[in-house]
Amino acid sequence: MMRTFLGIAAILAITAPGHGASAVNLDGETHSLTVTEGGVTSEVSLRGGETVEFCTNGCFITLPNGDREALSGGEVLEISGGSARIK
Amino acid sequence: MIRSRSLSAARSALWRSLASLFLLLSLASGTVAQDQTQQPNQPPSIIQQQNASLDKLTNQLQALQARVKDASDDDAKLVDVRSELDNLSRAVIDSGVAFRPRLTQINDRLTQIGNPPAEGEPAEPEVVAKERQALTAEKAEINAVIGRAEQLSIGVNNAVNEIATLRRDLFAHMLTRRYTIDYALFGEVADAFQSEGAAVWRTVASWLTFVMQYKLESVLAACFFALGAAAVLLIGGQRLLGRLYEPNAAITNPTVLGKLSVAFWSTLLKSATVSLFLGVTWLFFDYFQVLRGDIGEMMWSLFQVISIVYFVHRLGLAILSPRLPSWRLIPVVSRAASLLVALSSTMALITGLDYFLSSVYQLRSSPLSLTVGESLLSTILTGLLVVLIGFIRPFADENGKPRPWPRWAKAIIFLLGALIIVPALMGYIGFARFVSRQVVVTGATLALLGIGLLSARAVAEENALVATRFGRGLRRRLNLDETTLDQLSLAMSVAIYLLVIFGGIPLILLQWGFQPADIWMGIGRLAEGFMVGSIRFSPIGLAIGLLIFALGYFVTRWFQGWLDGTVMARGKVDVGVRNSIRMMVGYAGYALAALIAVSAAGINLSSLAIVAGALSVGIGFGLQNIVNNFVSGLILLAERPFKVGDWVVAGAVQGTVKKVSVRATEIETFQRQTVIMPNSELINSAVANWTHRNKLGRLDIKVNLAYGMDARRAHVVMMNIARAHPLVLRNPEPQVVFLNFGAAALEMEMRVFLADVLNQNSVQNDLRFAIMEAFDREGLEMASNPRAVVEKKGTVDPEEEALIAEPAPEPAPVAATPIEEPVSRRRKYRS
Numbered sequence: 001m002m003r004t005f006l007g008i009a010a011i012l013a014i015t016a017p018g019h020g021a022s023a024v025n026l027d028g029e030t031h032s033l034t035v036t037e038g039g040v041t042s043e044v045s046l047r048g049g050e051t052v053e054f055c056t057n058g059c060f061i062t063l064p065n066g067d068r069e070a071l072s073g074g075e076v077l078e079i080s081g082g083s084a085r086i087k
Numbered sequence: 088m089i090r091s092r093s094l095s096a097a098r099s100a101l102w103r104s105l106a107s108l109f110l111l112l113s114l115a116s117g118t119v120a121q122d123q124t125q126q127p128n129q130p131p132s133i134i135q136q137q138n139a140s141l142d143k144l145t146n147q148l149q150a151l152q153a154r155v156k157d158a159s160d161d162d163a164k165l166v167d168v169r170s171e172l173d174n175l176s177r178a179v180i181d182s183g184v185a186f187r188p189r190l191t192q193i194n195d196r197l198t199q200i201g202n203p204p205a206e207g208e209p210a211e212p213e214v215v216a217k218e219r220q221a222l223t224a225e226k227a228e229i230n231a232v233i234g235r236a237e238q239l240s241i242g243v244n245n246a247v248n249e250i251a252t253l254r255r256d257l258f259a260h261m262l263t264r265r266y267t268i269d270y271a272l273f274g275e276v277a278d279a280f281q282s283e284g285a286a287v288w289r290t291v292a293s294w295l296t297f298v299m300q301y302k303l304e305s306v307l308a309a310c311f312f313a314l315g316a317a318a319v320l321l322i323g324g325q326r327l328l329g330r331l332y333e334p335n336a337a338i339t340n341p342t343v344l345g346k347l348s349v350a351f352w353s354t355l356l357k358s359a360t361v362s363l364f365l366g367v368t369w370l371f372f373d374y375f376q377v378l379r380g381d382i383g384e385m386m387w388s389l390f391q392v393i394s395i396v397y398f399v400h401r402l403g404l405a406i407l408s409p410r411l412p413s414w415r416l417i418p419v420v421s422r423a424a425s426l427l428v429a430l431s432s433t434m435a436l437i438t439g440l441d442y443f444l445s446s447v448y449q450l451r452s453s454p455l456s457l458t459v460g461e462s463l464l465s466t467i468l469t470g471l472l473v474v475l476i477g478f479i480r481p482f483a484d485e486n487g488k489p490r491p492w493p494r495w496a497k498a499i500i501f502l503l504g505a506l507i508i509v510p511a512l513m514g515y516i517g518f519a520r521f522v523s524r525q526v527v528v529t530g531a532t533l534a535l536l537g538i539g540l541l542s543a544r545a546v547a548e549e550n551a552l553v554a555t556r557f558g559r560g561l562r563r564r565l566n567l568d569e570t571t572l573d574q575l576s577l578a579m580s581v582a583i584y585l586l587v588i589f590g591g592i593p594l595i596l597l598q599w600g601f602q603p604a605d606i607w608m609g610i611g612r613l614a615e616g617f618m619v620g621s622i623r624f625s626p627i628g629l630a631i632g633l634l635i636f637a638l639g640y641f642v643t644r645w646f647q648g649w650l651d652g653t654v655m656a657r658g659k660v661d662v663g664v665r666n667s668i669r670m671m672v673g674y675a676g677y678a679l680a681a682l683i684a685v686s687a688a689g690i691n692l693s694s695l696a697i698v699a700g701a702l703s704v705g706i707g708f709g710l711q712n713i714v715n716n717f718v719s720g721l722i723l724l725a726e727r728p729f730k731v732g733d734w735v736v737a738g739a740v741q742g743t744v745k746k747v748s749v750r751a752t753e754i755e756t757f758q759r760q761t762v763i764m765p766n767s768e769l770i771n772s773a774v775a776n777w778t779h780r781n782k783l784g785r786l787d788i789k790v791n792l793a794y795g796m797d798a799r800r801a802h803v804v805m806m807n808i809a810r811a812h813p814l815v816l817r818n819p820e821p822q823v824v825f826l827n828f829g830a831a832a833l834e835m836e837m838r839v840f841l842a843d844v845l846n847q848n849s850v851q852n853d854l855r856f857a858i859m860e861a862f863d864r865e866g867l868e869m870a871s872n873p874r875a876v877v878e879k880k881g882t883v884d885p886e887e888e889a890l891i892a893e894p895a896p897e898p899a900p901v902a903a904t905p906i907e908e909p910v911s912r913r914r915k916y917r918s
Contacts, residue, residue, distance in 0.1 A: 036237050039244025058180035060237040067226070068233040069190070070183020083194070086187065 021055040023077040023084075031079050034062035046079065133189050134228055137182050141235055144179055148239065151175065152246055159253050166605060169250045173608070176243045183236040186229050193222050193229075261517040266459045268514050276460030283453050294382045302377045309371030317364035324356045334414040346414055347542040348557075350405035358398040365390040381450045388446040392439035399435035399531050403428040406534060416541065420489050423481040430479075431530070434472045438527040441465035441520070459516055466519040470507030473526060477501050532594045539587035547580035625688075632688025639680020647673050663730020666747065670724055674749060712767070713750065719766035720749035728769075729776045734845065736775035737764060777844050783816075784844025788854055791832035793870040798825065798833050801867050805837050808857045814850050815839040832870030 025031055025046035032045040037059035046052055055061070058072050063084045071077075076087045131139075151168050158164035200219050204211055266272075298306055334341075334349050341349075369390055372378050378386065408414040409425040419427065441462060448458050477500035480489035491497060503526055511519035562572055593606050613626060647669050655665045686692060706714065724747060729735050733744045735754065742756035752769055754762045777784055792801050802823050809821035819840045827834040837858070841850055862869065 036241065039241045039248065041241075058177065060180075060183060060233065060240065066230070067190070067194075068183075068230045068237070069187070070180050070233055070236060072180055072184045085194075086191070 021059070021071045021073050021075045021077065022051055022053045023079065024051040025049060026078060026080040027082065031064045031082070033064070033077075036060040133186060134225075134232055137185055137232055137236075140182050141179075141232065141239060144175060144182065145239060147175055148172075148242055148246065155246060155250060155253070160257065162254055162257055165250050165254050165257075169247060170608065172243055172247050172250070176240060176247075179236050179240045179243060183233050186233060190226070190229060193226050197222055197226075262521060263515070264517050265514040266455075266516055268459075268463065268512070272456060272460060275454070275456040279454045279457040280460070283448075283451065283457055286451065287447065290381060294379055297379065298377060302375065305375035305377055306372070309368055309375060309377070312371055313364050313367035316367045317360045320363050321356065321360045324352075324360075328352050328356070334408060334411050336411055339413050341414060343545040343548075344542065346416055347538060347545055349414065350408075350416055350538060351542065354398070354401045354405045357401050358394065361397050362394040365394055384450055385443075385447055388443050392443045396432070396435045396439040399527070400428070400432040402531060402534055403431045406538065416538070418483075419481040420483050423479050423489065426479050427476065427481065430472050430476050434469055434527055435531070437465050437468050437472070438524055442524075462516045462520050463511055466507055466511040466516065466523045469523040469526070470504045470511065470519070473500060473507060474504035477504065529595065532591065536587055536591040536594075539583060539591070543580045543583035543587065546576050546583060628688045632684040635687045636680050636684035639683060640677065643673060643676025643680060646676065661730075662732065663727055666731050667724045667727055670748070712765075715767045716750045716765045719770040720747070720751075722770055723747055723752065723766055724749075728774060729779065733779065734777040736777070737769055738772065740764060782843045782845065784841055784847065786839050786841055786844075786847045786851055786854075788837040788839075788851060788858070789826075790835045790837065790858060791829065791870045792835055793832060793868040796833070796867050798835070800865060801833075801835065801862070804861045804865055804867070805835070805858060808854060808861060809837055809839050812839070812850065812853055812857075814841060814846055816842055829870075831872075 023033060023044070023046060025048055028048040030045055030047050032043050035042055035044050035054055037055055038057060044052055044054055055071050055073060058070075060068060060070050061077075062068050064079065065083050067084070069077075069084075069086060071086075078085045078087060151172055154168050155165065158168065197219065200215055200222075203216070203219065333353050334346075338345075369378075369383075369387060372386070373383065406416045407419065407424040407428050408416070409421060409428055412421055412424075415424060444461055445458060447453075448461075477492065477497050480491045482490055482492075484490040492500065503522070507519050507523045507526070510516075510522075558572060558576070561567065561575075562569075567575070593610075596606055650672060651665055651669045655668065660668075682692075685695070729744050729747075731744050731746065735742070735744055737754070740754055740756065740762045742754045742760075742762065745753040745755050745761065747753075747766075749766075751763045751765050754764055756762060790801070790805065792798060802825065805823045806821070809815055809823065810817075815821055816839070821837070821839040824836045824838060825833070826836050837854065839850070839854070841847060859869075861867075
């Protein structure tokens with residue numbers, strides 16, 4: 001019983017709504033994004049050609065060129081030439 | 088690596104400084120932007136709209152924060168606020184997302200205009216410079232508003248975290264708070280109990296007077312309606328369930344399933360009746376405005392307590408059945424059964440009363456000492472009851488005498504009792520109360536789940552369903568055979584398991600202090616999906632995928648059937664072609680359904696492709712044969728070198744083709760042995776097909792004529808026989824070929840063509856008999872090795888013996904029709 005309970009609790013704990021946004025860096029060099037998600041601000045750095053999944057619950061990001069964007073999840077952020085486009 | 092990082096850092100710093108430069112510029116040229124944005128007749132711009140909505144959201148957040156402060160000691164209210172905060176957080180993000188179309192427009196336009204000319208380049212037109220300025224200004228403004236939304240979202244999340252902390256503290260505080268228990272407390276409690284009791288009594292009495300004077304008719308009507316509703320449920324239920332709702336004393340050995348269903352229905356029906364009666368009564372009281380002030384709340388909690396206590400009591404009776412030992416679900420002795428029911432019902436009653444009284448105290452804001460004293464009493468009583476349960480001797484030993492609980496069970500029971508009594512005596516009333524409630528309510532829930540699991544197991548047992556009345560009825564009504572019913576019972580058992588698990592877990596979670604809103608949120612998140620590493624797992628998606636696959640499967644089956652049975656059958660399509668098309672359509676349909684299902688389940692096909700690519704080497708080696716067979720099967724279906732029903736010879740296997748599937752082909756030999764032959768073998772090596780285009784076939788019969796016989800005569804005789812047989816074709820004409828002057832015989836062969844080669848068995852029998860008989864008549868002898876003559880004594884009459892001694896008579900003239908000549912035949916065999 002306890003094990004079931006713990007299992008469920010663990011699942012609930014690691015659970016986060018789906019539809020995460022993803023960012024892909026099409027440039028050769030590393031770019032970093034500032035992501036504010038769940039009240040916590042963090043830097044996400046993307047190497048050239050790397051794709052990162054983040055922002056499972058909606059978030060705000062600051063792009064390399066200083067632009068801000070809000071993401072509701074499910075978007076694909078393409079960084080090329082230092083500026084970003086959202087699809 | 089480091090270099091590229093520092094480079095990018097420098098680049099981003101450059102971008103930032105550029106952005107701030109743009110910001111400055113835009114501020115400087117704010118008038119231009121304002122001119123553009125603030126036209127008198129224009130609708131409010133997106134910035135104004137979102138600013139307004141952010142103002143509203145900020146106010147909401149403040150209101151919610153105030154509510155958190157007010158409700159910091161009420162767990163349920165905190166949970167409410169939290170779910171509202173979740174909505175707020177979503178709204179804040181939406182308000183940020185609302186800028187995206189405009190931002191995209193601005194960015195696109197800025198890209199079109201390009202960067203301002205560098206020093207030394209020719210200056211750009213003023214219009215372009217102005218537009219760039221305006222756009223950058225607007226962008227900066229939007230950035231500022233999004234920044235505001237970001238701050239707000241941080242505020243919302245802080246509030247959510249605060250609530251989590253508050254709730255944790257609240258729970259810990261409830262569990263760890265210590266009240267002083269001494270003589271003074273007892274005095275206080277006695278005083279408070281008297282005064283509060285009197286106050287409550289006054290309230291109740293005044294309400295009763297009010298009811299008697301003004302609302303008597305309403306009360307009677309309410310009671311009447313409630314009784315009516317309860318009676319409808321009870322009588323209707325009894326009618327519907329037959330004798331299922333109570334154990335039948337006449338049946339001495341009921342099945343497990345019978346016991347379970349009686350336990351389940353009797354508990355459900357009776358408890359539901361009582362709950363319905365109380366619920367309807369309260370609703371009508373409320374409707375007729377009989378309830379005044381605190382009475383309504385008090386009555387509601389009293390009714391709840393009565394329902395639950397009654398339910399626990401009925402559950403105990405149903406499981407332990409003290410009066411009818413044969414209907415007992417758990418094999419305890421009768422005395423222990425009655426004791427257990429009594430103890431558990433009393434425990435439920437005490438816990439229920441504690442709950443009711445605590446809600447009364449809360450309503451009346453009674454002194455804390457009263458709550459403490461009353462809880463102390465009730466928890467200690469519950470603890471004592473738990474300990475008493477540990478002393479019961481429930482089970483019978485080999486001699487039928489009661490024996491105590493197993494040691495581990497006893498240890499657990501005593502430990503639980505101690506966990507309630509000791510903290511209560513030490514003053515940790517909250518903790519003791521928590522444990523005692525858990526013992527009662529979790530115990531009841533677990534008992535219920537136990538019944539569910541037991542019944543799932545019982546249903547799954549073979550022939551369990553067939554033995555019940557429900558099963559028999561189902562069988563009669565739906566015309567099912569026993570196997571189908573058994574499979575149905577298995578499906579039912581799985582359904583019950585799922586129901587028990589998915590119904591039971593939330594019930595238990597509720598007991599463990601989770602709020603319904605928490606559970607809903609959890610379920611919602613679980614259903615939406617969660618990430619494991621970079622793979623998203625979504626139960627709903629998976630379920631949808633499965634559903635789509637099932638749908639695709641059935642649609643394919645139906646389409647196959649329709650195409651085969653209606654279209655192709657009416658179109659007089661050849662059976663083999665029909666079979667091929669049917670198979671192809673089936674495989675294509677299943678593959679399509681699987682593909683759609685996989686993408687509906689949210690599994691990314693491109694990631695599968697990567698896996699497939701990595702595996703392809705392995706597949707190349709390991710699954711080579713399977714793939715080979717699979718492709719061969721497709722070729723067989725398309726090329727159709729043979730079809731179902733053909734007589735084929737493949738290597739050592741000869742028989743009729745029964746089924747051509749994608750990996751292998753089933754061939755049934757004439758001995759009725761089924762040979763599963765891999766398709767690749769049928770493709771790679773020669774396959775002889777007797778019935779490929781038509782069923783015409785040649786039958787060869789070898790005849791060895793002894794030297795010294797008339798070969799021409801034999802030829803004529805055989806030709807006549809061949810022509811005379813009705814199944815032998817005239818065209819192509821039958822032939823008799825003089826094959827060879829063999830070492831021991833003149834070798835001849837009769838070759839006849841048959842319209843249906845499948846008739847060859849009967850034809851060759853006929854022909855051989857006819858040849859032998861004709862040769863006998865004609866005195867033609869077949870060559871054979873000399874062999875011993877075995878004569879049975881006393882079976883040969885003297886006349887015959889004389890005949891044997893004589894030389895063979897002259898052969899009779901050719902006769903097409905065989906005449907029986909037993910004597911000469913016997914002689915020939917012995918020569």
